[in-house]
Amino acid sequence: MRDTFNFSSAKAISLGWLFVLVFAVSVSSQTIAKTAAPAQPSVTKIDEKQFASLIKPNGKPLLINFWATWCTPCIEEFPDLVKVDYEFKGKIDFIIVSLDFEEELATGVPKFLRQMKATMPSYLLITPDETAAIASVSKDWAGGLPFTVLFASTGELAYSHQGIVKLETLRAEINKILPKTEVK
Numbered sequence: 644m645r646d647t648f649n650f651s652s653a654k655a656i657s658l659g660w661l662f663v664l665v666f667a668v669s670v671s672s673q674t675i676a677k678t679a680a681p682a683q684p685s686v687t688k689i690d691e692k693q694f695a696s697l698i699k700p701n702g703k704p705l706l707i708n709f710w711a712t713w714c715t716p717c718i719e720e721f722p723d724l725v726k727v728d729y730e731f732k733g734k735i736d737f738i739i740v741s742l743d744f745e746e747e748l749a750t751g752v753p754k755f756l757r758q759m760k761a762t763m764p765s766y767l768l769i770t771p772d773e774t775a776a777i778a779s780v781s782k783d784w785a786g787g788l789p790f791t792v793l794f795a796s797t798g799e800l801a802y803s804h805q806g807i808v809k810l811e812t813l814r815a816e817i818n819k820i821l822p823k824t825e826v827k
Contacts (some may be wrong), residue, residue: 683702684756709790717789723810
């Protein structure tokens with residue numbers, strides 16, 4: 644009887660340690676997954692010619708936001724832009740265009756986008772003549788930031804706003820140009 648007891652005790656202890664080991668590995672892998680750094684957002688440097696090709700109509704409404712990391716109002720409105728991107732993903736094309744300095748391409752801009760959990764395509768416009776790029780977007784834009792512009796799927800200007808855009812207003816403007824089956 645004593646041998647059976649020892650064997651059963653040893654078996655129970657082994658199973659207990661196996662359980663502890665599996666649990667410890669599971670918890671540590673979850674911790675590692677939670678603390679791993681998120682992927683670095685991609686920011687593509689573009690010039691005025693590349694920018695002109697980005698804003699050509701492609702069958703979907705196009706929302707563009709011009710911003711910079713040094714622009715306080717831009718930073719204030721950015722969480723709402725992330726919400727818009729999430730809400731209308733697949734229904735509109737949404738790009739953001741930073742007017743930061745080229746040195747920020749690999750540092751400040753991606754860091755800010757990662758903090759904001761931004762997933763929309765991001766570009767850094769580098770051009771010797773910003774007025775040409777500005778004129779290609781809207782005759783109403785004086786170059787101030789932030790600037791938001793919405794084009795209908797035909798390429799026609801549907802909405803533009805210089806300054807912090809109100810989330811409710813932007814949603815309403817997007818819904819105006821979406822096919823009625825897609826209105827949110």
